[in-house]
Amino acid sequence: MTARFYVTTPIYYVNGAPHIGHAYTSVAADVLARFHRLDGKDVLFLTGTDEHGQKVEQAAQVAGVETQAFTDRISADFRTMADAMDISYDDYIRTTEPRHKAAAQALWQKVADNGHIYLGAYEGWYALRDECFYSEDELTTRPDGTRVAPTGAPVEWLREPSYFFRLSAFQDRLLEFYEQHPAFIGPESRRREIVSFVKQGLRDLSVSRTSFKWGIPVPNDPDHVMYVWFDALANYLSALGYPDIDAPRMAFWPANVHVVGKDIIRFHAVYWPAFLMAAGLELPRTVFSNGWWTIEGEKMSKSLGNVVDPRDLVAEFGLDPVRYFLLREVPFGGDSDLNRRSLITRLNVELANDLGNLAQRTLSQIARNCGGVLPEAAVRTEDDQSLLAQASLLPALLRGQMERFALTDALEEVWKVVRACNAYIDRQAPWTLRKTDPDRMAAVLRVLHDAMRVIATVLQPYMPGAMDKFLTQLGIEAGERHFAALETPVPAGRTLPAPQGIFPRYVEPESAA
Numbered sequence: 001m002t003a004r005f006y007v008t009t010p011i012y013y014v015n016g017a018p019h020i021g022h023a024y025t026s027v028a029a030d031v032l033a034r035f036h037r038l039d040g041k042d043v044l045f046l047t048g049t050d051e052h053g054q055k056v057e058q059a060a061q062v063a064g065v066e067t068q069a070f071t072d073r074i075s076a077d078f079r080t081m082a083d084a085m086d087i088s089y090d091d092y093i094r095t096t097e098p099r100h101k102a103a104a105q106a107l108w109q110k111v112a113d114n115g116h117i118y119l120g121a122y123e124g125w126y127a128l129r130d131e132c133f134y135s136e137d138e139l140t141t142r143p144d145g146t147r148v149a150p151t152g153a154p155v156e157w158l159r160e161p162s163y164f165f166r167l168s169a170f171q172d173r174l175l176e177f178y179e180q181h182p183a184f185i186g187p188e189s190r191r192r193e194i195v196s197f198v199k200q201g202l203r204d205l206s207v208s209r210t211s212f213k214w215g216i217p218v219p220n221d222p223d224h225v226m227y228v229w230f231d232a233l234a235n236y237l238s239a240l241g242y243p244d245i246d247a248p249r250m251a252f253w254p255a256n257v258h259v260v261g262k263d264i265i266r267f268h269a270v271y272w273p274a275f276l277m278a279a280g281l282e283l284p285r286t287v288f289s290n291g292w293w294t295i296e297g298e299k300m301s302k303s304l305g306n307v308v309d310p311r312d313l314v315a316e317f318g319l320d321p322v323r324y325f326l327l328r329e330v331p332f333g334g335d336s337d338l339n340r341r342s343l344i345t346r347l348n349v350e351l352a353n354d355l356g357n358l359a360q361r362t363l364s365q366i367a368r369n370c371g372g373v374l375p376e377a378a379v380r381t382e383d384d385q386s387l388l389a390q391a392s393l394l395p396a397l398l399r400g401q402m403e404r405f406a407l408t409d410a411l412e413e414v415w416k417v418v419r420a421c422n423a424y425i426d427r428q429a430p431w432t433l434r435k436t437d438p439d440r441m442a443a444v445l446r447v448l449h450d451a452m453r454v455i456a457t458v459l460q461p462y463m464p465g466a467m468d469k470f471l472t473q474l475g476i477e478a479g480e481r482h483f484a485a486l487e488t489p490v491p492a493g494r495t496l497p498a499p500q501g502i503f504p505r506y507v508e509p510e511s512a513a
């Protein structure tokens with residue numbers, strides 16, 4: 001049976017336009033989805049939008065648009081952004097869809113039937129911006145006297161009838177689960193943070209609101225709408241066809257990984273597993289959190305006017321360089337800064353120079369000196385064998401990195417081989433061999449071709465467009481691009497298309513003249 005792999009992004013709030021932070025999490029999840037597809041797994045990759053709650057309702061009011069029409073518009077924009085970033089999602093879930101409402105209500109009903117929800121009244125702090133309840137001891141006071149959440153979001157005092165989820169009853173089970181499943185929360189720093197948060201004690205969680213209407217009605221009590229996080233988290237099940245346990249997609253549960261930003265780890269690593277335990281469902285294998293992007297050293301915010309639309313970056317630098325940069329800049333899981341200088345340097349040095357030149361040098365020599373035809377694999381020298389051995393280890397090496405969500409380390413491994421290829425071509429100097437030993441020249445070019453084929457194959461998840469071009473230039477056919485195909489050598493004698501640059505150098509507009 002083919003192994004399954006289910007990966008999700010957060011579903012994004014439709015209270016504002018998509019930005020580079022959203023694109024980042026989606027690209028990371030996309031790399032995982034594409035990697036596992038190429039590795040022969042049956043993958044389900046889910047993304048979508050989170051459309052209920054007071055924050056979205058207020059944004060629609062400010063825009064002066066009817067709420068559903070507003071969410072339709074912004075959700076479509078998020079989808080356009082995902083498409084522009086080449087996110088290979090299999091399904092796009094919207095929480096205002098009937099299939100989701102039915103699933104969220106069924107999940108609620110199940111949790112209630114199992115005795116974990118009771119009616120009470122909530123009195124306490126709420127941060128609208130975070131759609132999150134905070135306890136008194138988590139707040140700080142600003143010099144002007146206002147109370148703020150740890151995220152800096154202003155809080156308000158709420159007092160209203162509410163249903164509660166018996167979160168406190170799950171404290172020990174959660175701690176035991178974290179202990180037994182060390183890979184459940186990543187990276188390790190977040191795991192420690194969550195364990196210590198839960199150890200401090202969990203209070204029951206308010207899971208319904210009565211002071212506004214934009215949400216999913218609570219089953220049998222339409223005066224209440226579900227707390228937006230109960231509603232939102234259920235998306236990971238509603239896209240599978242829950243509550244129909246026999247729906248074909250339910251075989252994808254439990255999810256292999258929910259990729260989320262560090263801001264929402266608590267919801268995914270505390271509330272979500274507790275809801276699932278309460279419903280008697282299996283828990284996801286991993287919740288992995290990505291770090292935070294700042295822009296040229298500053299927090300990204302509407303008030304600073306520095307919110308980056310990923311589509312603008314793509315228009316300027318090209319899609320694949322942007323995807324590459326996002327995952328290359330800092331070990332996945334850590335915080336990072338988006339600055340033009342380092343983006344341009346990575347594009348020009350690592351993509352255009354290290355990889356682009358290697359491809360160009362090799363392919364143009366095959367075109368010129370081998371009649372554009374792929375040479376035979378000849379008897380191999382020690383130098384040849386050592387380069388090819390290094391390249392052929394890449395799929396297994398990357399498989400290990402993907403298991404650990406080490407998306408950046410994986411790129412470093414590939415670049416070690418890229419650099420080894422460049423050192424090899426300089427050492428072997430096929431341009432000199434052309435006169436002295438043309439057979440050896442052909443053999444060297446063939447070794448480079450074989451090594452580059454591995455490189456291009458394993459880089460597809462990161463840079464699908466550029467690697468598609470690269471593989472085409474290498475004469476690799478569509479059915480030969482998955483990892484298992486690397487076991488079969490490409491037959492000699494294939495005619496390769498005329499080589500073209502894969503990564504043009506970026507030249508600053510002012511210095512281009």
Ligand code: ME8
Nearest residue numbers: 010011012013021022025050232233260261292293
């Ligand atoms: O939290 N750097 O939606 P949201 C990196 N609807 N990632 C960032 C980022 C930044 N500066 N800014 C945002 C929600 N993100 C809920 C999720 S899931 C059941 C419900 C990314 O629109 C990051 O992944 O506020 C973060 O978790 C997500 O966008 C928050 O998106």
